[in-house]
Amino acid sequence: GQQLNQSPQSMFIQEGEDVSMNCTSSSIFNTWLWYKQEPGEGPVLLIALYKAGELTSNGRLTAQFGITRKDSFLNISASIPSDVGIYFCAGVPGGGADGLTFGKGTHLIIQP
Amino acid sequence: KAGVTQTPRYLIKTRGQQVTLSCSPISGHRSVSWYQQTPGQGLQFLFEYFSETQRNKGNFPGRFSGRQFSNSRSEMNVSTLELGDSALYLCASSLVPGMNTEAFFGQGTRLTVV
Numbered sequence: 320g321q322q323l324n325q326s327p328q329s330m331f332i333q334e335g336e337d338v339s340m341n342c343t344s345s346s347i348f349n350t351w352l353w354y355k356q357e358p359g360e361g362p363v364l365l366i367a368l369y370k371a372g373e374l375t376s377n378g379r380l381t382a383q384f385g386i387t388r389k390d391s392f393l394n395i396s397a398s399i400p401s402d403v404g405i406y407f408c409a410g411v412p413g414g415g416a417d418g419l420t421f422g423k424g425t426h427l428i429i430q431p
Numbered sequence: 432k433a434g435v436t437q438t439p440r441y442l443i444k445t446r447g448q449q450v451t452l453s454c455s456p457i458s459g460h461r462s463v464s465w466y467q468q469t470p471g472q473g474l475q476f477l478f479e480y481f482s483e484t485q486r487n488k489g490n491f492p493g494r495f496s497g498r499q500f501s502n503s504r505s506e507m508n509v510s511t512l513e514l515g516d517s518a519l520y521l522c523a524s525s526l527v528p529g530m531n532t533e534a535f536f537g538q539g540t541r542l543t544v545v
Contacts, residue, residue: 352533361435361521361536362474407474418464418476418487419523419534 325408325422332398333430340406340425341392348410351384351391352419357404365406366393395427403429433458435524435537443543449510452540456503456524462486463505464534465497468519477520480505481528509542517544 325342332338342351350369354362366377368384368391375382381394391410395402408422436455444450456463465477476489480499497507503524509516519541523534 354536359538361437361523361538364533364535367533409474418466418479418489419474420476421466421474423473 323408323410323420323422325425327425328423329426329428331428331430334398334400336398338395338398338402338427339392340408341390342408342410342422343390344410344420345389346412347388348412348420349388350411351382352409352411353380353382353391353393354407354409355404356407356424362407398427398429400429400431403427435522435535437520437522437537437540439540440538441541441543443545444512445545446512446514448512449508450512450542451506451508452520452522452542454505454507454522454524454537456505456522457535460524460526460535461503462525462528462532463499463503464523464525464528465505465507466521466523467491468521468539469517474521477507479528486528512544514544516542518542 323342323344352367353365356362366382371388372386373384379396405424405426407424409419438453462481464479466474468474479487483499494510499505519539521539523536525532525534
């Protein structure tokens, strides 16, 4: 099946720093989604991207759909303690089948 | 507007038993997908239901099955449980299946097989 390579696997940062993570694929995706998951909870949708080149913001979060349709990045500006969690990228493959394909996640840890 | 509801939240079963998990989608959503989440494999797609029909299926053995009812509620069943089936099972709902639809997840059912 298709795979998404998400990096970095984990990040240890200071409160107030900016964060950047990305996902790449060898295949084209028609939709890119970014989720955040906290312990004991299901993933919560942060941003959805539908068009190549699209840049979308949600508060301090900004995500972009790569123009090749094979990558996406998520930026978090001025991180705060409640940003701690695991961030997942997910994509809908070009054929639209097989549900969402998820990256392995980026574990964000913030030191006060 | 209520979110995706999964029951039960936690479950402990022994090897060889079977288990049924339930998912109630967001009101108005007709597509329900199931995912298995483990530390080693991450989130993996199990299957998707729309209009009471299985639309897509991931790469899981036949012990994993599901169904969807006319009110869009869905159940998944795992028979002859194995230790490796221990995982967080997540259900996601969306208005309709397809590439331009956002999926919203429930809190999951934590299954432990002993």
